[in-house]
Amino acid sequence: METSYDYALSLDAADPLREFRDQFVIPLREGREQIYFLGNSLGLQPRKTHGKIKEVLQQWSDWGVEAFFMGEHPWLDFHEKLADPMSMVVGALPHEVVVMNQLTVNLHLMLASFYRPTGKRFRIICEAKAFPSDQYMLETHLKFLGFDPDETIIEVSPRRGEHTIRTEDILQAIKTHESSLALILWGGVQYYTGQVFDMETITKAGHAAGAVVGFDLAHAAGNVPLRLHDWQVDFAAWCNYKYMNGGPGAIGGAFIHERYHGDPSLPRLAGWWGYDASRRFKMEKGFVPDRGAAGWQLSTPSPLQYACLQASLEIFTAAGMPALHEKGRALNDYLIRLLESIVREAGERAIEIITPIKNPEKGCQVSLLMHRKGKETFSALQQAGIFADWREPNVIRVAPVPLYNRFTEVWQFADCLRRML
Template sequence: MEYSLDYARKLDQQDPLKSYRDQFLFPQHQGQNVVYFTGNSLGLQPKRSAAYIQEVMDDWSRHAVEGHFYADKPWWDYHERLAEPLAKVVGAKPEEVTVMNTLTVNLHLLLVSFYRPEGKRTKILCEEKAFPSDQYMLQSQLRWHGLKPEDHLIEVKKREGEHHWHTEDFVEAIEEHADELALVFIGGLNYYNGQVFDMKTITAAGHKAGAFVGWDLAHAAGNVELSLHDWGADFAAWCSYKYMNSGPGNASGAFVHQRHLNKKDIPRLEGWWGTKKETRFMMTPEFDPIPTADAWQLSNPPVLSVAPYLASLAMFDEVGMPKLIAKQKSLVAFLEFVLKTVDEKVESRFEIITPKEARGSQLSVFLHGEGRSLFDYLMKNGVIVDWREPNVIRLAPAPFYNSHEDIFRFSEILYAGIQQQVLI
């Protein structure tokens, strides 16, 4: 690799996905696009999203309530259009996928089915310092069942002095508590250090121990290769507004493995949109579950929210995850290269803590010493990145809309910020 603008532009010229950059809307800074590296928090807006939303608005104005059945994309089954393209993104069968609610709501609903403490099997195993919403969700689930989190929540820690986890430590912890585990639940990609967990191995270990296994894929869906069906995960859920670019706080995707579908006796909170379409409007007193993951739906889908998700998934379907991941690897490799180049120039002011062999689009940079001022400098100079206490900057170039030139521009601004001694 070369540390030069010409080299970055050469890589961009060779990029088969380069035209997609023009299909997104960028915030502006001093008359040019910002360097936007926070696709791990909120993806940029695809230009086509507005048309999908406007289509729903137009149908509403023309048809009113009849839009449920007579809109160009009828609202009553609008969400079903997402199942097939979304299944390709997460490695599932279309019947295993649904879109509903938001992420933590879906996780609570899924834990009704897949956290069933009984006898000695009461404990939940997760990673240390999971995303706070997951921590709160798991703790509240335990309390709901009359259990104390301090006694029934097992957290697998990083090794002393290290910034990442080891798969064998998860497997060892699962084996150690095999007789007590009811659930293994982990974030598939850690929000803080950017590490992708070995979901296949951990899922197999959890099942061998007799526990259900579920995944929070907020930072993984649309970012890394997933094979939920083949791995045999019992359930998973993810938000759609990070790498999937569906808009702030938008609808969540959920996965339930095929072996759990079409069961009337599975514990589940139920609502009328989860009952079979053929009988839904007959208002029968008995719940008759749809034989797909849609059975976990409670209410009719929020079509105005789902519309931009469908717009984004159309792009994923056009490109496919293999091509996105190939570009991601090129972007992240170049980002790592320029970071190390700058670090050598400034005598080791920071280090990358995302493990090389287990990463997606995100690199987490651990700053030595006072680092908030550097983050502020980057933000003031048109580089949108993410800060996590106490001293980590998260960088997540997204393959749909980021370029190698973005990465080189960032490196120059980073170097200038350090030169101005903003770390001191």
């Protein structure tokens, strides 16, 4: 029954979040809605986005630069309106979260504050084959400080013949390098395999070793449950154009735990938008940070980017994170069950699911290692109107997301895959 289309229809009918799909613009081809499983790359456009942008443009038209201070929604405090809903997404206190810049810029800023190498403690632990922007960020940041990346960075890899990284191997690396470890910078969700890492355990182990612990949450924010404050994470950064639906090149986000907010000795690279908001326009010499994470801001932000993210955050708030996570797990479980059925029917090693399927916590993404007909299958999915992602050398990534994907779309994807194999 579970592999039937009627069963998928029954799941959609019982879905308490089914009406939220109507709040997004679904891509069309020849008048027919496509199946969009690329929320892990670029989220779909909320229908509210157009109106939010139009409102900012009208403010610009009506008030010019005075729109920062005038009108029903002045731009000056726009970022404060985004802090509450954003903190709900990442499990933080509102003053621990700030919407600013883009992901890699924010990671550089976080390292400027939290990577404080000494003669003995200077090494950084990270995942092997992290997303390239993280690799390049670490490499260039270390070279800028005069360190050799090859001597400084300790990468933890999957074991031979495995695709994902075991938690015990991460903990062993922390223990092995305990005396020389300054920082752990890890991903919340691995972009290639979709593996959700045990961030709470990594943080505890890192702190026990005397290291600072930060996370890149590009594939985690809006996807998996996060409790950054309770986990005592030191810092985190993320983009808002994937699961957060903030638009291409969307403004990013950062988290700094409140225990650091009152530490004047903590260095930072500052800008005027991070200056004390109550005194910012006095234009005085000497940097005085704004309260909380907002004190890490740099330049005057774009209200247009704020507006795009606000449109999505309003939907997240209405849906509620517990309900979104529950449906996300249900979509993932249903997809896995269908894929396991296909693997059994294929009768040979045609597909390998490299995303951990027994993890207690699952994200939206499932990665399929194609042992045969990889490119042919991917092309067939495209022809069938299914948006998926091809990663060299032979992986297809799909990510049914709870806000706008249906169980029947998962069934259609699996049916297309079955017919190809």
